[in-house]
Amino acid sequence: MKIAVVGLGNAGLPLAAVIAEKGFKVVGVDVDARRCSQINKGINPIPQEPELNELIKKHGGKNLIATSQYKDAANSNFYIVIVPLFIDDNHQPDFKFVKSAFRNIGKILKKGDCVVLETTVPPKTTETLIKKWLEEESGLVLGDFYLAHSPERIMTGYSISRLKEFPKIVGGVDTKSGKKAFEVYKKFVSNLSLVSSARVAEFIKVIEGCYRFANIALANELFKIAEELEIDFFEAREYANHEYCDIHMPSTGVGGHCIPVYPWFLINEMKGKNKIENSLLLRTAHLINEEMIEFWAERIVEGCMKIDKPINEVKICVQGITFRKGAKSLYNSRNLALAKHLMEKKLNVFVYDELLSKEEIVELGLKFIKPDVADLVFDCFALEMKK
Ligand SMILES: NC(=O)c1ccc[n+]([C@@H]2O[C@H](COP(=O)([O-])OP(=O)(O)OC[C@H]3O[C@@H](n4cnc5c(N)ncnc54)[C@H](O)[C@@H]3O)[C@@H](O)[C@H]2O)c1
Known part of the structure; x- marks a missing residue:
């Protein structure tokens, strides 16, 4: 062989x-x-x-x-x-x-x-x-x-x-x-x-991705609802999860070349068959996950307004721009999209990522900063705002 x-x-x-x-x-x-x-x-x-x-x-x-x-x-x-x-x-x-x-x-x-x-x-x-x-x-x-x-x-x-x-x-x-x-x-x-069959094997991998995609959207939605209700989502999640309940972690959205991609294979197929209504949940999950950029941008702007400086002088550090912890890839990175979105708002945005050198960050057209000298740090993986 x-x-x-x-x-x-x-x-x-x-x-x-x-x-x-x-x-x-x-x-x-x-x-x-x-x-x-x-x-x-x-x-x-x-x-x-x-x-x-x-x-x-x-x-x-x-x-x-x-x-x-x-x-x-x-x-x-x-x-x-x-x-x-x-x-x-x-x-x-x-x-x-x-x-x-x-x-x-x-x-x-x-x-x-x-x-x-x-x-x-x-x-x-x-x-x-x-x-x-x-x-x-x-x-x-x-x-x-x-x-x-x-x-x-x-x-x-x-x-x-x-x-x-x-x-x-x-x-x-x-x-x-x-x-x-x-x-x-x-x-x-x-x-x-x-x-x-091969088609079952193909479908198995695609629906595994769809499961993660929809559940990340569910976690993002529940996280926003918990915030409105002044409930600690993470505490609630810890006790809600058990053998039959697996509420995922919220996020800035879904990045990488797998999970955000696979739902489109099925959405496209349904569109081609004039059955787009069969993919309502996947399409909605996409919208919910995409909206997380604006959600976090608003939280960051609120954080900046609490700092005693003109808003466009506050040094914001977006920490973690690779698409997920431990993976040195920027493909579909929602954290990078967040940094760019804040730049479009004319804010003073810098980035830091333990997997990227200063030179690699500058090559991307971004400004490098060490988190300890920033006025406000948004940790994309811990979803925490730090001073
Ligand atoms: N990386 C993962 O975690 C992961 C997980 C599950 C599934 N996959 C699947 O694996 C696929 C590939 O992902 P990856 O992470 O290995 O990509 P990658 O970009 O790391 O590597 C792809 C490699 O293929 C080579 N290549 C491209 N076209 C070629 C061709 N015509 N002939 C020979 N070589 C060619 C490239 O030079 C590159 O080295 C994904 O599309 C996905 O379906 C990846």
Whole structure:
């Protein structure tokens, strides 16, 4: 069994390393040639990911060979694809990376090979677009090759431990594909279940994100209501939660490239079927989460007005602009959106983030400050206003 992992990013590299650790020869394909060369030298490009340094040091350039050329993976018979899928400003999925990866695999695909998509996609993508791109490029038809979906369920910062323990699922575009993919994954994933189809596997990952998205909106709404009623939300939440109740933490909204993205896959599908009313809760959750920027901006302005200085001279520090604690990414960052919103209000806004250097902050067109010299600090993760 020769395995190729296509996309050696935050999700793909830990998976490739875990497979290599199980004793397989893995070819990692990534369009970023610099990243590949680093990996082959045993250097981990994601040093903040626990346990990954040792795995890359041990397997980089040995059991795990990284390359930017798809032809170097032509001897493989099992392909796993984890490249990004973003949504555009109109919330439509942009398949450019996924399409390019599958068209390239199609060019080297042979009879008997198995291809598995791990990127989260709208339900039915694997059985339609992915199958089509592979068939068009290879000249083969499904049945000559196997095709399945197995959504990546890691969380940056916990990738290796999640890959070792977290339940993973796989579903085929047809029965044989499901069984084939399951047999191979079983060799390196311990907690694995086979589901009835690729579309069920796709849906499982999307609805998991929708659950979080709607529950974050619920927490945000309850937080605002508690504030109006002069009730300590956090105290109430602590005692409200039990086995059947999981009220999430409120926030400045939902960031990152997963949770705010996946609900749109379903909203778009319903829109396409003239059934937009079926997605009322998801659309409302989006509005509630988006409104949190203005909510916190108002609290910050109120905080500034209590300081004995002209309001536009109050040094405001927005602390924590990465999209969540521990993840060095600004993708869809609501905290960054909050900082920019305050700047638009002509306030004297600075930022601080323990994961970003002063230079990185300045490069973003923002002003850096250490929290202890600011007049007012808004901690985006603790949701606290400090002097
Ligand atoms: N990071 C996470 O925590 C996480 C969690 C669950 C699921 N996922 C899924 O994984 C997908 C990828 O996320 P990520 O965090 O790894 O992204 P990333 O941006 O960290 O990495 C993507 C990698 O793919 C490479 N790439 C892009 N197009 C390519 C192509 N055509 N061929 C080969 N390589 C290509 C890029 O160079 C990059 O190294 C997401 O879209 C999501 O569906 C990620």
